[in-house]
Amino acid sequence: MTLRESGARIARLGGVVTAVALLGVAAVYLRALKYTPVEATQGAAQKIFYIHVPAAWAGLMAFVVTGLLSILYLWLKDRRIDLAAAASAEVGVAFSFVILTTGPIWGKPIWGTWWTWDARLTSTLFLFLLFVGYIVLRGVLTDPGMRGRFSAVIGIMGMILVPFIHLTVYMFRTLHPAPIVLKPSRPSLPDDMLTTLMMSVAVFSVLYVGFLMLRYALGLLHEAHEEELADAS
Amino acid sequence: MGATLRAAWHIAVKDIAIEWRTKTAFASGLVFAVLVLAVLFFSRDPTAVSAQDIAPGALWVTFTFAAMLGLNRAFLIERELKALDGILLTPAPPAAIFWGKFGANLAFVGAIEAISLPLFVLFYDVPIWLRFGELVLVIAMATIAFVAVGTLLSAMAVRTRYAELMLPLLLLPFLVPPLVGGVQLTARLLEGRPLSDLAGWLKLIGAFDVAFVTAAALLFQVVLDE
Numbered sequence: 001m002t003l004r005e006s007g008a009r010i011a012r013l014g015g016v017v018t019a020v021a022l023l024g025v026a027a028v029y030l031r032a033l034k035y036t037p038v039e040a041t042q043g044a045a046q047k048i049f050y051i052h053v054p055a056a057w058a059g060l061m062a063f064v065v066t067g068l069l070s071i072l073y074l075w076l077k078d079r080r081i082d083l084a085a086a087a088s089a090e091v092g093v094a095f096s097f098v099i100l101t102t103g104p105i106w107g108k109p110i111w112g113t114w115w116t117w118d119a120r121l122t123s124t125l126f127l128f129l130l131f132v133g134y135i136v137l138r139g140v141l142t143d144p145g146m147r148g149r150f151s152a153v154i155g156i157m158g159m160i161l162v163p164f165i166h167l168t169v170y171m172f173r174t175l176h177p178a179p180i181v182l183k184p185s186r187p188s189l190p191d192d193m194l195t196t197l198m199m200s201v202a203v204f205s206v207l208y209v210g211f212l213m214l215r216y217a218l219g220l221l222h223e224a225h226e227e228e229l230a231d232a233s
Numbered sequence: 234m235g236a237t238l239r240a241a242w243h244i245a246v247k248d249i250a251i252e253w254r255t256k257t258a259f260a261s262g263l264v265f266a267v268l269v270l271a272v273l274f275f276s277r278d279p280t281a282v283s284a285q286d287i288a289p290g291a292l293w294v295t296f297t298f299a300a301m302l303g304l305n306r307a308f309l310i311e312r313e314l315k316a317l318d319g320i321l322l323t324p325a326p327p328a329a330i331f332w333g334k335f336g337a338n339l340a341f342v343g344a345i346e347a348i349s350l351p352l353f354v355l356f357y358d359v360p361i362w363l364r365f366g367e368l369v370l371v372i373a374m375a376t377i378a379f380v381a382v383g384t385l386l387s388a389m390a391v392r393t394r395y396a397e398l399m400l401p402l403l404l405l406p407f408l409v410p411p412l413v414g415g416v417q418l419t420a421r422l423l424e425g426r427p428l429s430d431l432a433g434w435l436k437l438i439g440a441f442d443v444a445f446v447t448a449a450a451l452l453f454q455v456v457l458d459e
Contacts, residue, residue: 130406140393150389153452164410164441
């Protein structure tokens with residue numbers, strides 16, 4: 001199968017997955033707004049939690065996938081792995097943007113401030129900036145081999161950096177709500193809310209896969225186009 | 234191992250010799266550091282915030298900027314006349330190039346820091362003599378962190394069209410832990426706080442040094458591959 005054919009096939013499949021995920025997002029919104037109880041102290045503002053947390057989950061997953069694919073690329077040197085790593089990084093940046101916008105919208109009524117230098121906000125911001133750097137670096141490199149190797153280096157270094165940044169800002173000071181779902185004891189969330197959250201996490205995971213497939217297919221088609229241009233000249 | 238170290242030593246000496254002949258980068262790095270220290274002095278309301286309060290931050294921002302200038306230079310000199318290809322043609326292993334560059338950068342950044350530190354005392358009137366040994370240790374640890382990541386990233390940035398722009402963009406996120414740690418530790422040392430107050434941040438920078446010196450040394454090979 002040529003690059004163009006496999007690109008087109010993955011694009012079609014990715015389109016279907018994304019469409020299903022977007023329907024899921026609509027269903028989750030409906031459930032969150034209409035069928036999930038309003039939180040006692042935070043009121044309606046808490047509803048954003050059903051987008052914010054799943055987006056954070058998808059964003060983090062995207063960056064971990066980029067890091068792992070980077071290692072795999074250095075090992076196998078397959079250009080498609082590099083394209084997939086880059087696709088995941090871009091999708092991760094998009095989800096990070098959702099985290100960084102929904103966070104302040106919630107923060108204003110609840111914390112009384114749009115932004116605070118809390119551990120998780122700051123970590124997300126720096127991770128976002130790091131991967132923006134990753135994308136910019138890819139943009140200024142023209143040689144595909146060099147682009148693959150250099151971005152793999154940033155992907156791996158980024159993965160090592162994440163715990164350090166988190167620890168740094170945590171030691172600086174923190175204000176963020178303590179974990180309420182992923183903690184040793186039982187999640188301290190009413191069942192209704194937990195179900196909505198889990199559904200939203202599942203839907204956002206599918207959305208991530210759909211976006212990843214579409215972006216990867218675009219990368220493949222771009223490659224195919226470049227190759228055709230090179231052959232023609 | 235012995236051969237690698239010897240080759241690394243030759244590369245470091247070569248870089249320092251090139252710099253020593255002109256001293257252009259060193260002189261401009263130093264003037265830049267003085268300028269940053271002076272400008273930051275005015276970045277406050279003197280009736281509300283004393284110079285001592287912003288001193289640790291000013292010191293570390295200055296060090297960060299000065300380090301970035303020095304690191305940019307490290308591979309720019311190799312780009313002219315394709316000098317790096319010349320080094321790659323010699324039997325020196327890639328690891329030797331990394332350690333040689335690392336050593337030369339450490340010397341360059343360390344020298345700028347050594348001269349800006351007395352100026353910092355002069356401008357900000359801070360009692361660094363109180364805990365001088367510990368302060369030097371903190372500066373050394375953070376500088377190793379800056380230079381390890383910077384050596385790797387500048388080898389990449391210099392191969393792009395926008396080297397001067399790419400290095401800060403890629404490097405700054407990585408400098409956050411050592412920079413924040415450096416500021417926190419300096420502030421505590423200037424206040425004469427006990428050693429137990431320093432342990433957490435010292436461990437963080439120490440772990441950062443170990444992790445990133447190792448990672449940078451291993452990944453450097455990947456950057457050089459043609």
